[in-house]
Amino acid sequence: MKYVFSGIQPSGSPTLGNYVGALRNWSLLQGEDRFCYYCVVDMHAITVRQDAEALKRRSMETVALLIACGIDPVKSALFIQSQVPAHAELSWVLCCNTYMGELSRMTQYKDKCAKHADNINAGLFTYPVLMAADILLYQTDLVPVGVDQKQHIEIARDIAIRFNNAYGETFKVPEGFIPKFGGRVMSLQDPAQKMSKSDPNPNGFVAIMDTPDVILKKFKRAVTDSDGEIRYDPENKPGVSNLLSIYTSFTDMSMEDAVAAFAGKGYGNLKTEVAQAVIDELTPVQQEYKRLLDDQAYLNDVIQSGASRAAKHANETLRAVYDCVGLHG
Numbered sequence: 001m002k003y004v005f006s007g008i009q010p011s012g013s014p015t016l017g018n019y020v021g022a023l024r025n026w027s028l029l030q031g032e033d034r035f036c037y038y039c040v041v042d043m044h045a046i047t048v049r050q051d052a053e054a055l056k057r058r059s060m061e062t063v064a065l066l067i068a069c070g071i072d073p074v075k076s077a078l079f080i081q082s083q084v085p086a087h088a089e090l091s092w093v094l095c096c097n098t099y100m101g102e103l104s105r106m107t108q109y110k111d112k113c114a115k116h117a118d119n120i121n122a123g124l125f126t127y128p129v130l131m132a133a134d135i136l137l138y139q140t141d142l143v144p145v146g147v148d149q150k151q152h153i154e155i156a157r158d159i160a161i162r163f164n165n166a167y168g169e170t171f172k173v174p175e176g177f178i179p180k181f182g183g184r185v186m187s188l189q190d191p192a193q194k195m196s197k198s199d200p201n202p203n204g205f206v207a208i209m210d211t212p213d214v215i216l217k218k219f220k221r222a223v224t225d226s227d228g229e230i231r232y233d234p235e236n237k238p239g240v241s242n243l244l245s246i247y248t249s250f251t252d253m254s255m256e257d258a259v260a261a262f263a264g265k266g267y268g269n270l271k272t273e274v275a276q277a278v279i280d281e282l283t284p285v286q287q288e289y290k291r292l293l294d295d296q297a298y299l300n301d302v303i304q305s306g307a308s309r310a311a312k313h314a315n316e317t318l319r320a321v322y323d324c325v326g327l328h329g
């Protein structure tokens with residue numbers, strides 16, 4: 001059996017970047033010979049100050065969204081991180097096996113410090129260690145993520161290898177799983193920047209919950225260039241290449257076929273076609289999400305059963321780790 005693990009923070013409203021870079025693959029990776037653990041990482045979210053009630057509500061909303069995006073809570077374990085204490089417990093042991101130097105090189109840490117200069121807490125610094133604990137607890141083979149998490153997967157691998165060398169084979173060394181196109185969806189207003197839910201300009205991102213009208217409007221306003229030719233060239237034509245990447249993800253077309261389909265057409269056509277492909281796929285997701293939110297009893301059952309399935313596997317790994325380092329546990 002192969003194991004898949006991934007996580008999403010319950011902060012802000014998830015975007016097309018989250019969907020294309022991660023959630024779409026989460027659903028596709030569910031298969032006969034793989035077991036998937038999908039986690040709403042509320043403990044990661046508190047590295048930035050949160051309103052308590054809003055955080056609890058958003059964690060449940062994120063669970064509903066994941067089911068609406070195709071995660072089957074019977075096939076996979078879908079759970080909330082703070083309901084499986086082994087994540088925090090392993091994180092401490094791993095902290096004692098991680099160097100300050102390697103953590104201080106993390107680009108996301110540097111970015112977050114710049115953005116939240118009033119709250120540079122130790123959790124922001126040790127964030128990648130908690131993430132390594134998330135992954136390593138489940139003897140994970142594959143971690144489906146966007147490009148922005150690549151450095152965090154690397155450090156999780158480094159920590160696993162270091163621990164195995166010091167204490168004997170304990171962790172499987174995980175691999176990242178990043179889509180070829182769409183691993184880094186860019187802002188529609190500034191294609192040099194990653195699409196982000198915290199973008200102060202709402203035209204820069206498409207939220208998964210945006211209405212069809214809003215989605216169309218945002219794509220129509222997308223920044224492109226002035227040469228008028230539709231081809232994939234992220235360096236010289238980042239705006240058009242971003243639209244093409246989104247289009248191929250939503251239509252499952254190859255990049256060559258997509259470029260051929262737009263030969264001789266204008267940017268206006270590209271924008272409306274991309275918007276339509278996105279709307280067609282997201283409309284049923286939005287309907288299912290709304291239906292699920294009205295069924296809190298079901299969502300509660302899902303997270304309880306997800307947490308107990310996850311805890312079983314996680315506690316086995318934690319026990320082995322405690323034994324290696326000499327903790328009674």
Ligand code: TYM
Pocket residue numbers: 005006007008009010016017018019020021022023041044130131134135143144145146147148149182183184185186194195196
């Ligand atoms: P988060 O919540 O920021 O994002 C969830 C997933 O969405 C991907 N993503 C993108 N992909 C492509 N283009 C974009 N513009 C874009 N924006 C976001 C992210 O790469 C991610 O896969 N630290 C993680 C959560 C986490 C985690 C883990 C992930 C905690 N523990 C263990 C994997 C394994 C995060 O903040 O993701």
